[in-house]
Amino acid sequence: xxxxGASTGAADQAGASTGAADQWPLWEVFVRxxxxxxxxxxxxxxxxxxxxxxxxxxxxxxxxxEGVSIWVVPADAVTTSDPDAKGAFFESPAGKNYRHAVYYxxxxxxxxx
Amino acid sequence: xxxxxxxRRASEPAxxxxxxxxxxxxxxxxxxxxSRIEPRDWMPEAYRKTLIRQISQHAHSEIxxxxxxxxxxxxxxxxxxKAILMAKVQDEAGHGLYLYSAAQTLGIGREEMMRQLxxxxxxxxxxxxxxxxxxxxxxxxxxxxxxxxxxNQVPLCRASYGPYxxxxxxxxxxxxFHQRQGFExxxxxxxxxxxxxxxxxxxxxxxxxxxxxxxxxxDDESPNSxxxxxxxxxxxxxxxLRQRFVGMLVPQAEVLGVTLPDPELAxxxxxxxxxxxxxxxxxFHEVLAGRGPANAERLRRRREAHEAGAWxxxxxxxxxxxxADRAAELAGAVA
Numbered sequence: 001x002x003x004x005g006a007s008t009g010a011a012d013q014a015g016a017s018t019g020a021a022d023q024w025p026l027w028e029v030f031v032r033x034x035x036x037x038x039x040x041x042x043x044x045x046x047x048x049x050x051x052x053x054x055x056x057x058x059x060x061x062x063x064x065x066e067g068v069s070i071w072v073v074p075a076d077a078v079t080t081s082d083p084d085a086k087g088a089f090f091e092s093p094a095g096k097n098y099r100h101a102v103y104y105x106x107x108x109x110x111x112x113x
Numbered sequence: 114x115x116x117x118x119x120x121r122r123a124s125e126p127a128x129x130x131x132x133x134x135x136x137x138x139x140x141x142x143x144x145x146x147x148s149r150i151e152p153r154d155w156m157p158e159a160y161r162k163t164l165i166r167q168i169s170q171h172a173h174s175e176i177x178x179x180x181x182x183x184x185x186x187x188x189x190x191x192x193x194x195k196a197i198l199m200a201k202v203q204d205e206a207g208h209g210l211y212l213y214s215a216a217q218t219l220g221i222g223r224e225e226m227m228r229q230l231x232x233x234x235x236x237x238x239x240x241x242x243x244x245x246x247x248x249x250x251x252x253x254x255x256x257x258x259x260x261x262x263x264x265n266q267v268p269l270c271r272a273s274y275g276p277y278x279x280x281x282x283x284x285x286x287x288x289x290f291h292q293r294q295g296f297e298x299x300x301x302x303x304x305x306x307x308x309x310x311x312x313x314x315x316x317x318x319x320x321x322x323x324x325x326x327x328x329x330x331x332d333d334e335s336p337n338s339x340x341x342x343x344x345x346x347x348x349x350x351x352x353x354l355r356q357r358f359v360g361m362l363v364p365q366a367e368v369l370g371v372t373l374p375d376p377e378l379a380x381x382x383x384x385x386x387x388x389x390x391x392x393x394x395x396x397f398h399e400v401l402a403g404r405g406p407a408n409a410e411r412l413r414r415r416r417e418a419h420e421a422g423a424w425x426x427x428x429x430x431x432x433x434x435x436x437a438d439r440a441a442e443l444a445g446a447v448a
């Protein structure tokens with residue numbers, strides 16, 4: 001997943017299957033809190049199929065009007081970056097602070113810049 | 114002198130590998146910075162085990178915790194109270210599921226945790242082994258039991274294990290309704306007839322001590338606490354949290370007009386805290402050992418619900434399989 005830090009749970013265990021045959025598959029749940037906002041990962045749940053996953057997600061994650069739209073994604077469909085390689089993998093922006101507006105100080109005091 | 118590697122006995126602990134040493138160093142650094150550990154990070158086996166035990170016990174407590182209150186759904190004194198109680202019990206189910214999900218990120222399956230519970234191999238909070246004979250118990254559970262739970266859980270929102278902390282944030286948000294509705298039940302009873310006031314006081318008398326025991330044994334008898342605190346899972350000691358809770362209860366009890374059943378409860382000016390009587394820990398250990406008033410009943414009921422629900426789970430799985438087959442057939446026909 002692109003944002004493992006935002007996850008409450010089990011997307012991070014994608015691949016680390018628990019191996020129980022009698023268990024319903026795991027789904028990751030994303031909720032849109034209101035119009036104009038993105039769907040955000042809120043957690044995970046078990047359900048036999050996508051339709052019931054959406055219904056269960058409504059009961060589990062929107063009991064107090066927390067959402068206007070829900071996505072469910074099979075947990076094993078999520079691909080994550082390797083946490084052990086995070087140093088090298090996210091190295092590119094390091095030392096490139098010229099990508100930020102605050103790097104340019106000579107325009108200080110000039111309006112609308 | 115070091116023995117050659119091939120002569121080392123199998124029982125000797127293996128030297129940590131370079132990967133383990135690097136993992137431990139990264140882990141120690143994150144803990145020292147009070148940062149969060151995430152599921153795919155390297156973590157010490159003991160940390161993982163401690164968390165699995167704590168989070169699954171916590172999840173089981175939520176699930177078993179539905180029972181003492183569901184007992185009163187069909188007997189609630191009004192439609193409003195019935196609706197509130199159903200919402201609360203539904204919340205407990207939700208809290209259990211958030212926590213099972215968090216535990217699963219540590220590599221244990223939900224089915225396995227449920228098996229441990231119904232086979233009596235897992236623990237849950239001993240508070241749920243007390244019976245709920247009167248309506249006032251719904252008030253006392255909300256005010257005292259959920260109150261103690263909140264006191265315990267708010268610091269857990271900052272637990273070093275990310276998924277656990279995030280689950281606790283959701284739970285705490287919902288939990289405060291539970292405490293307030295309990296307080297309101299007691300307040301209404303205390304403003305009622307003499308019999309209603311007696312009923313409220315009786316429930317407070319029965320739940321007060323068990324709720325104080327929810328914080329666990331005293332600090333000098335709580336061997337795992339120090340390690341949990343070093344790992345930033347636990348933020349305050351059992352006795353600190355218990356003391357804080359009593360400090361919150363005293364003014365609330367005054368508003369309610371109930372008496373807290375501790376004759377030695379008194380403000381200590383020097384300590385700036387309340388002094389209280391010794392807790393009867395033999396009772397706590399009895400209940401923990403499964404000899405509480407309702408241990409057997411709670412487990413029997415959970416097992417029964419699990420078994421009686423098996424056909425629903427199987428039917429849903431079978432329906433999903435059939436739908437998937439049909440979709441595949443249709444796709445084949447089109448192609």
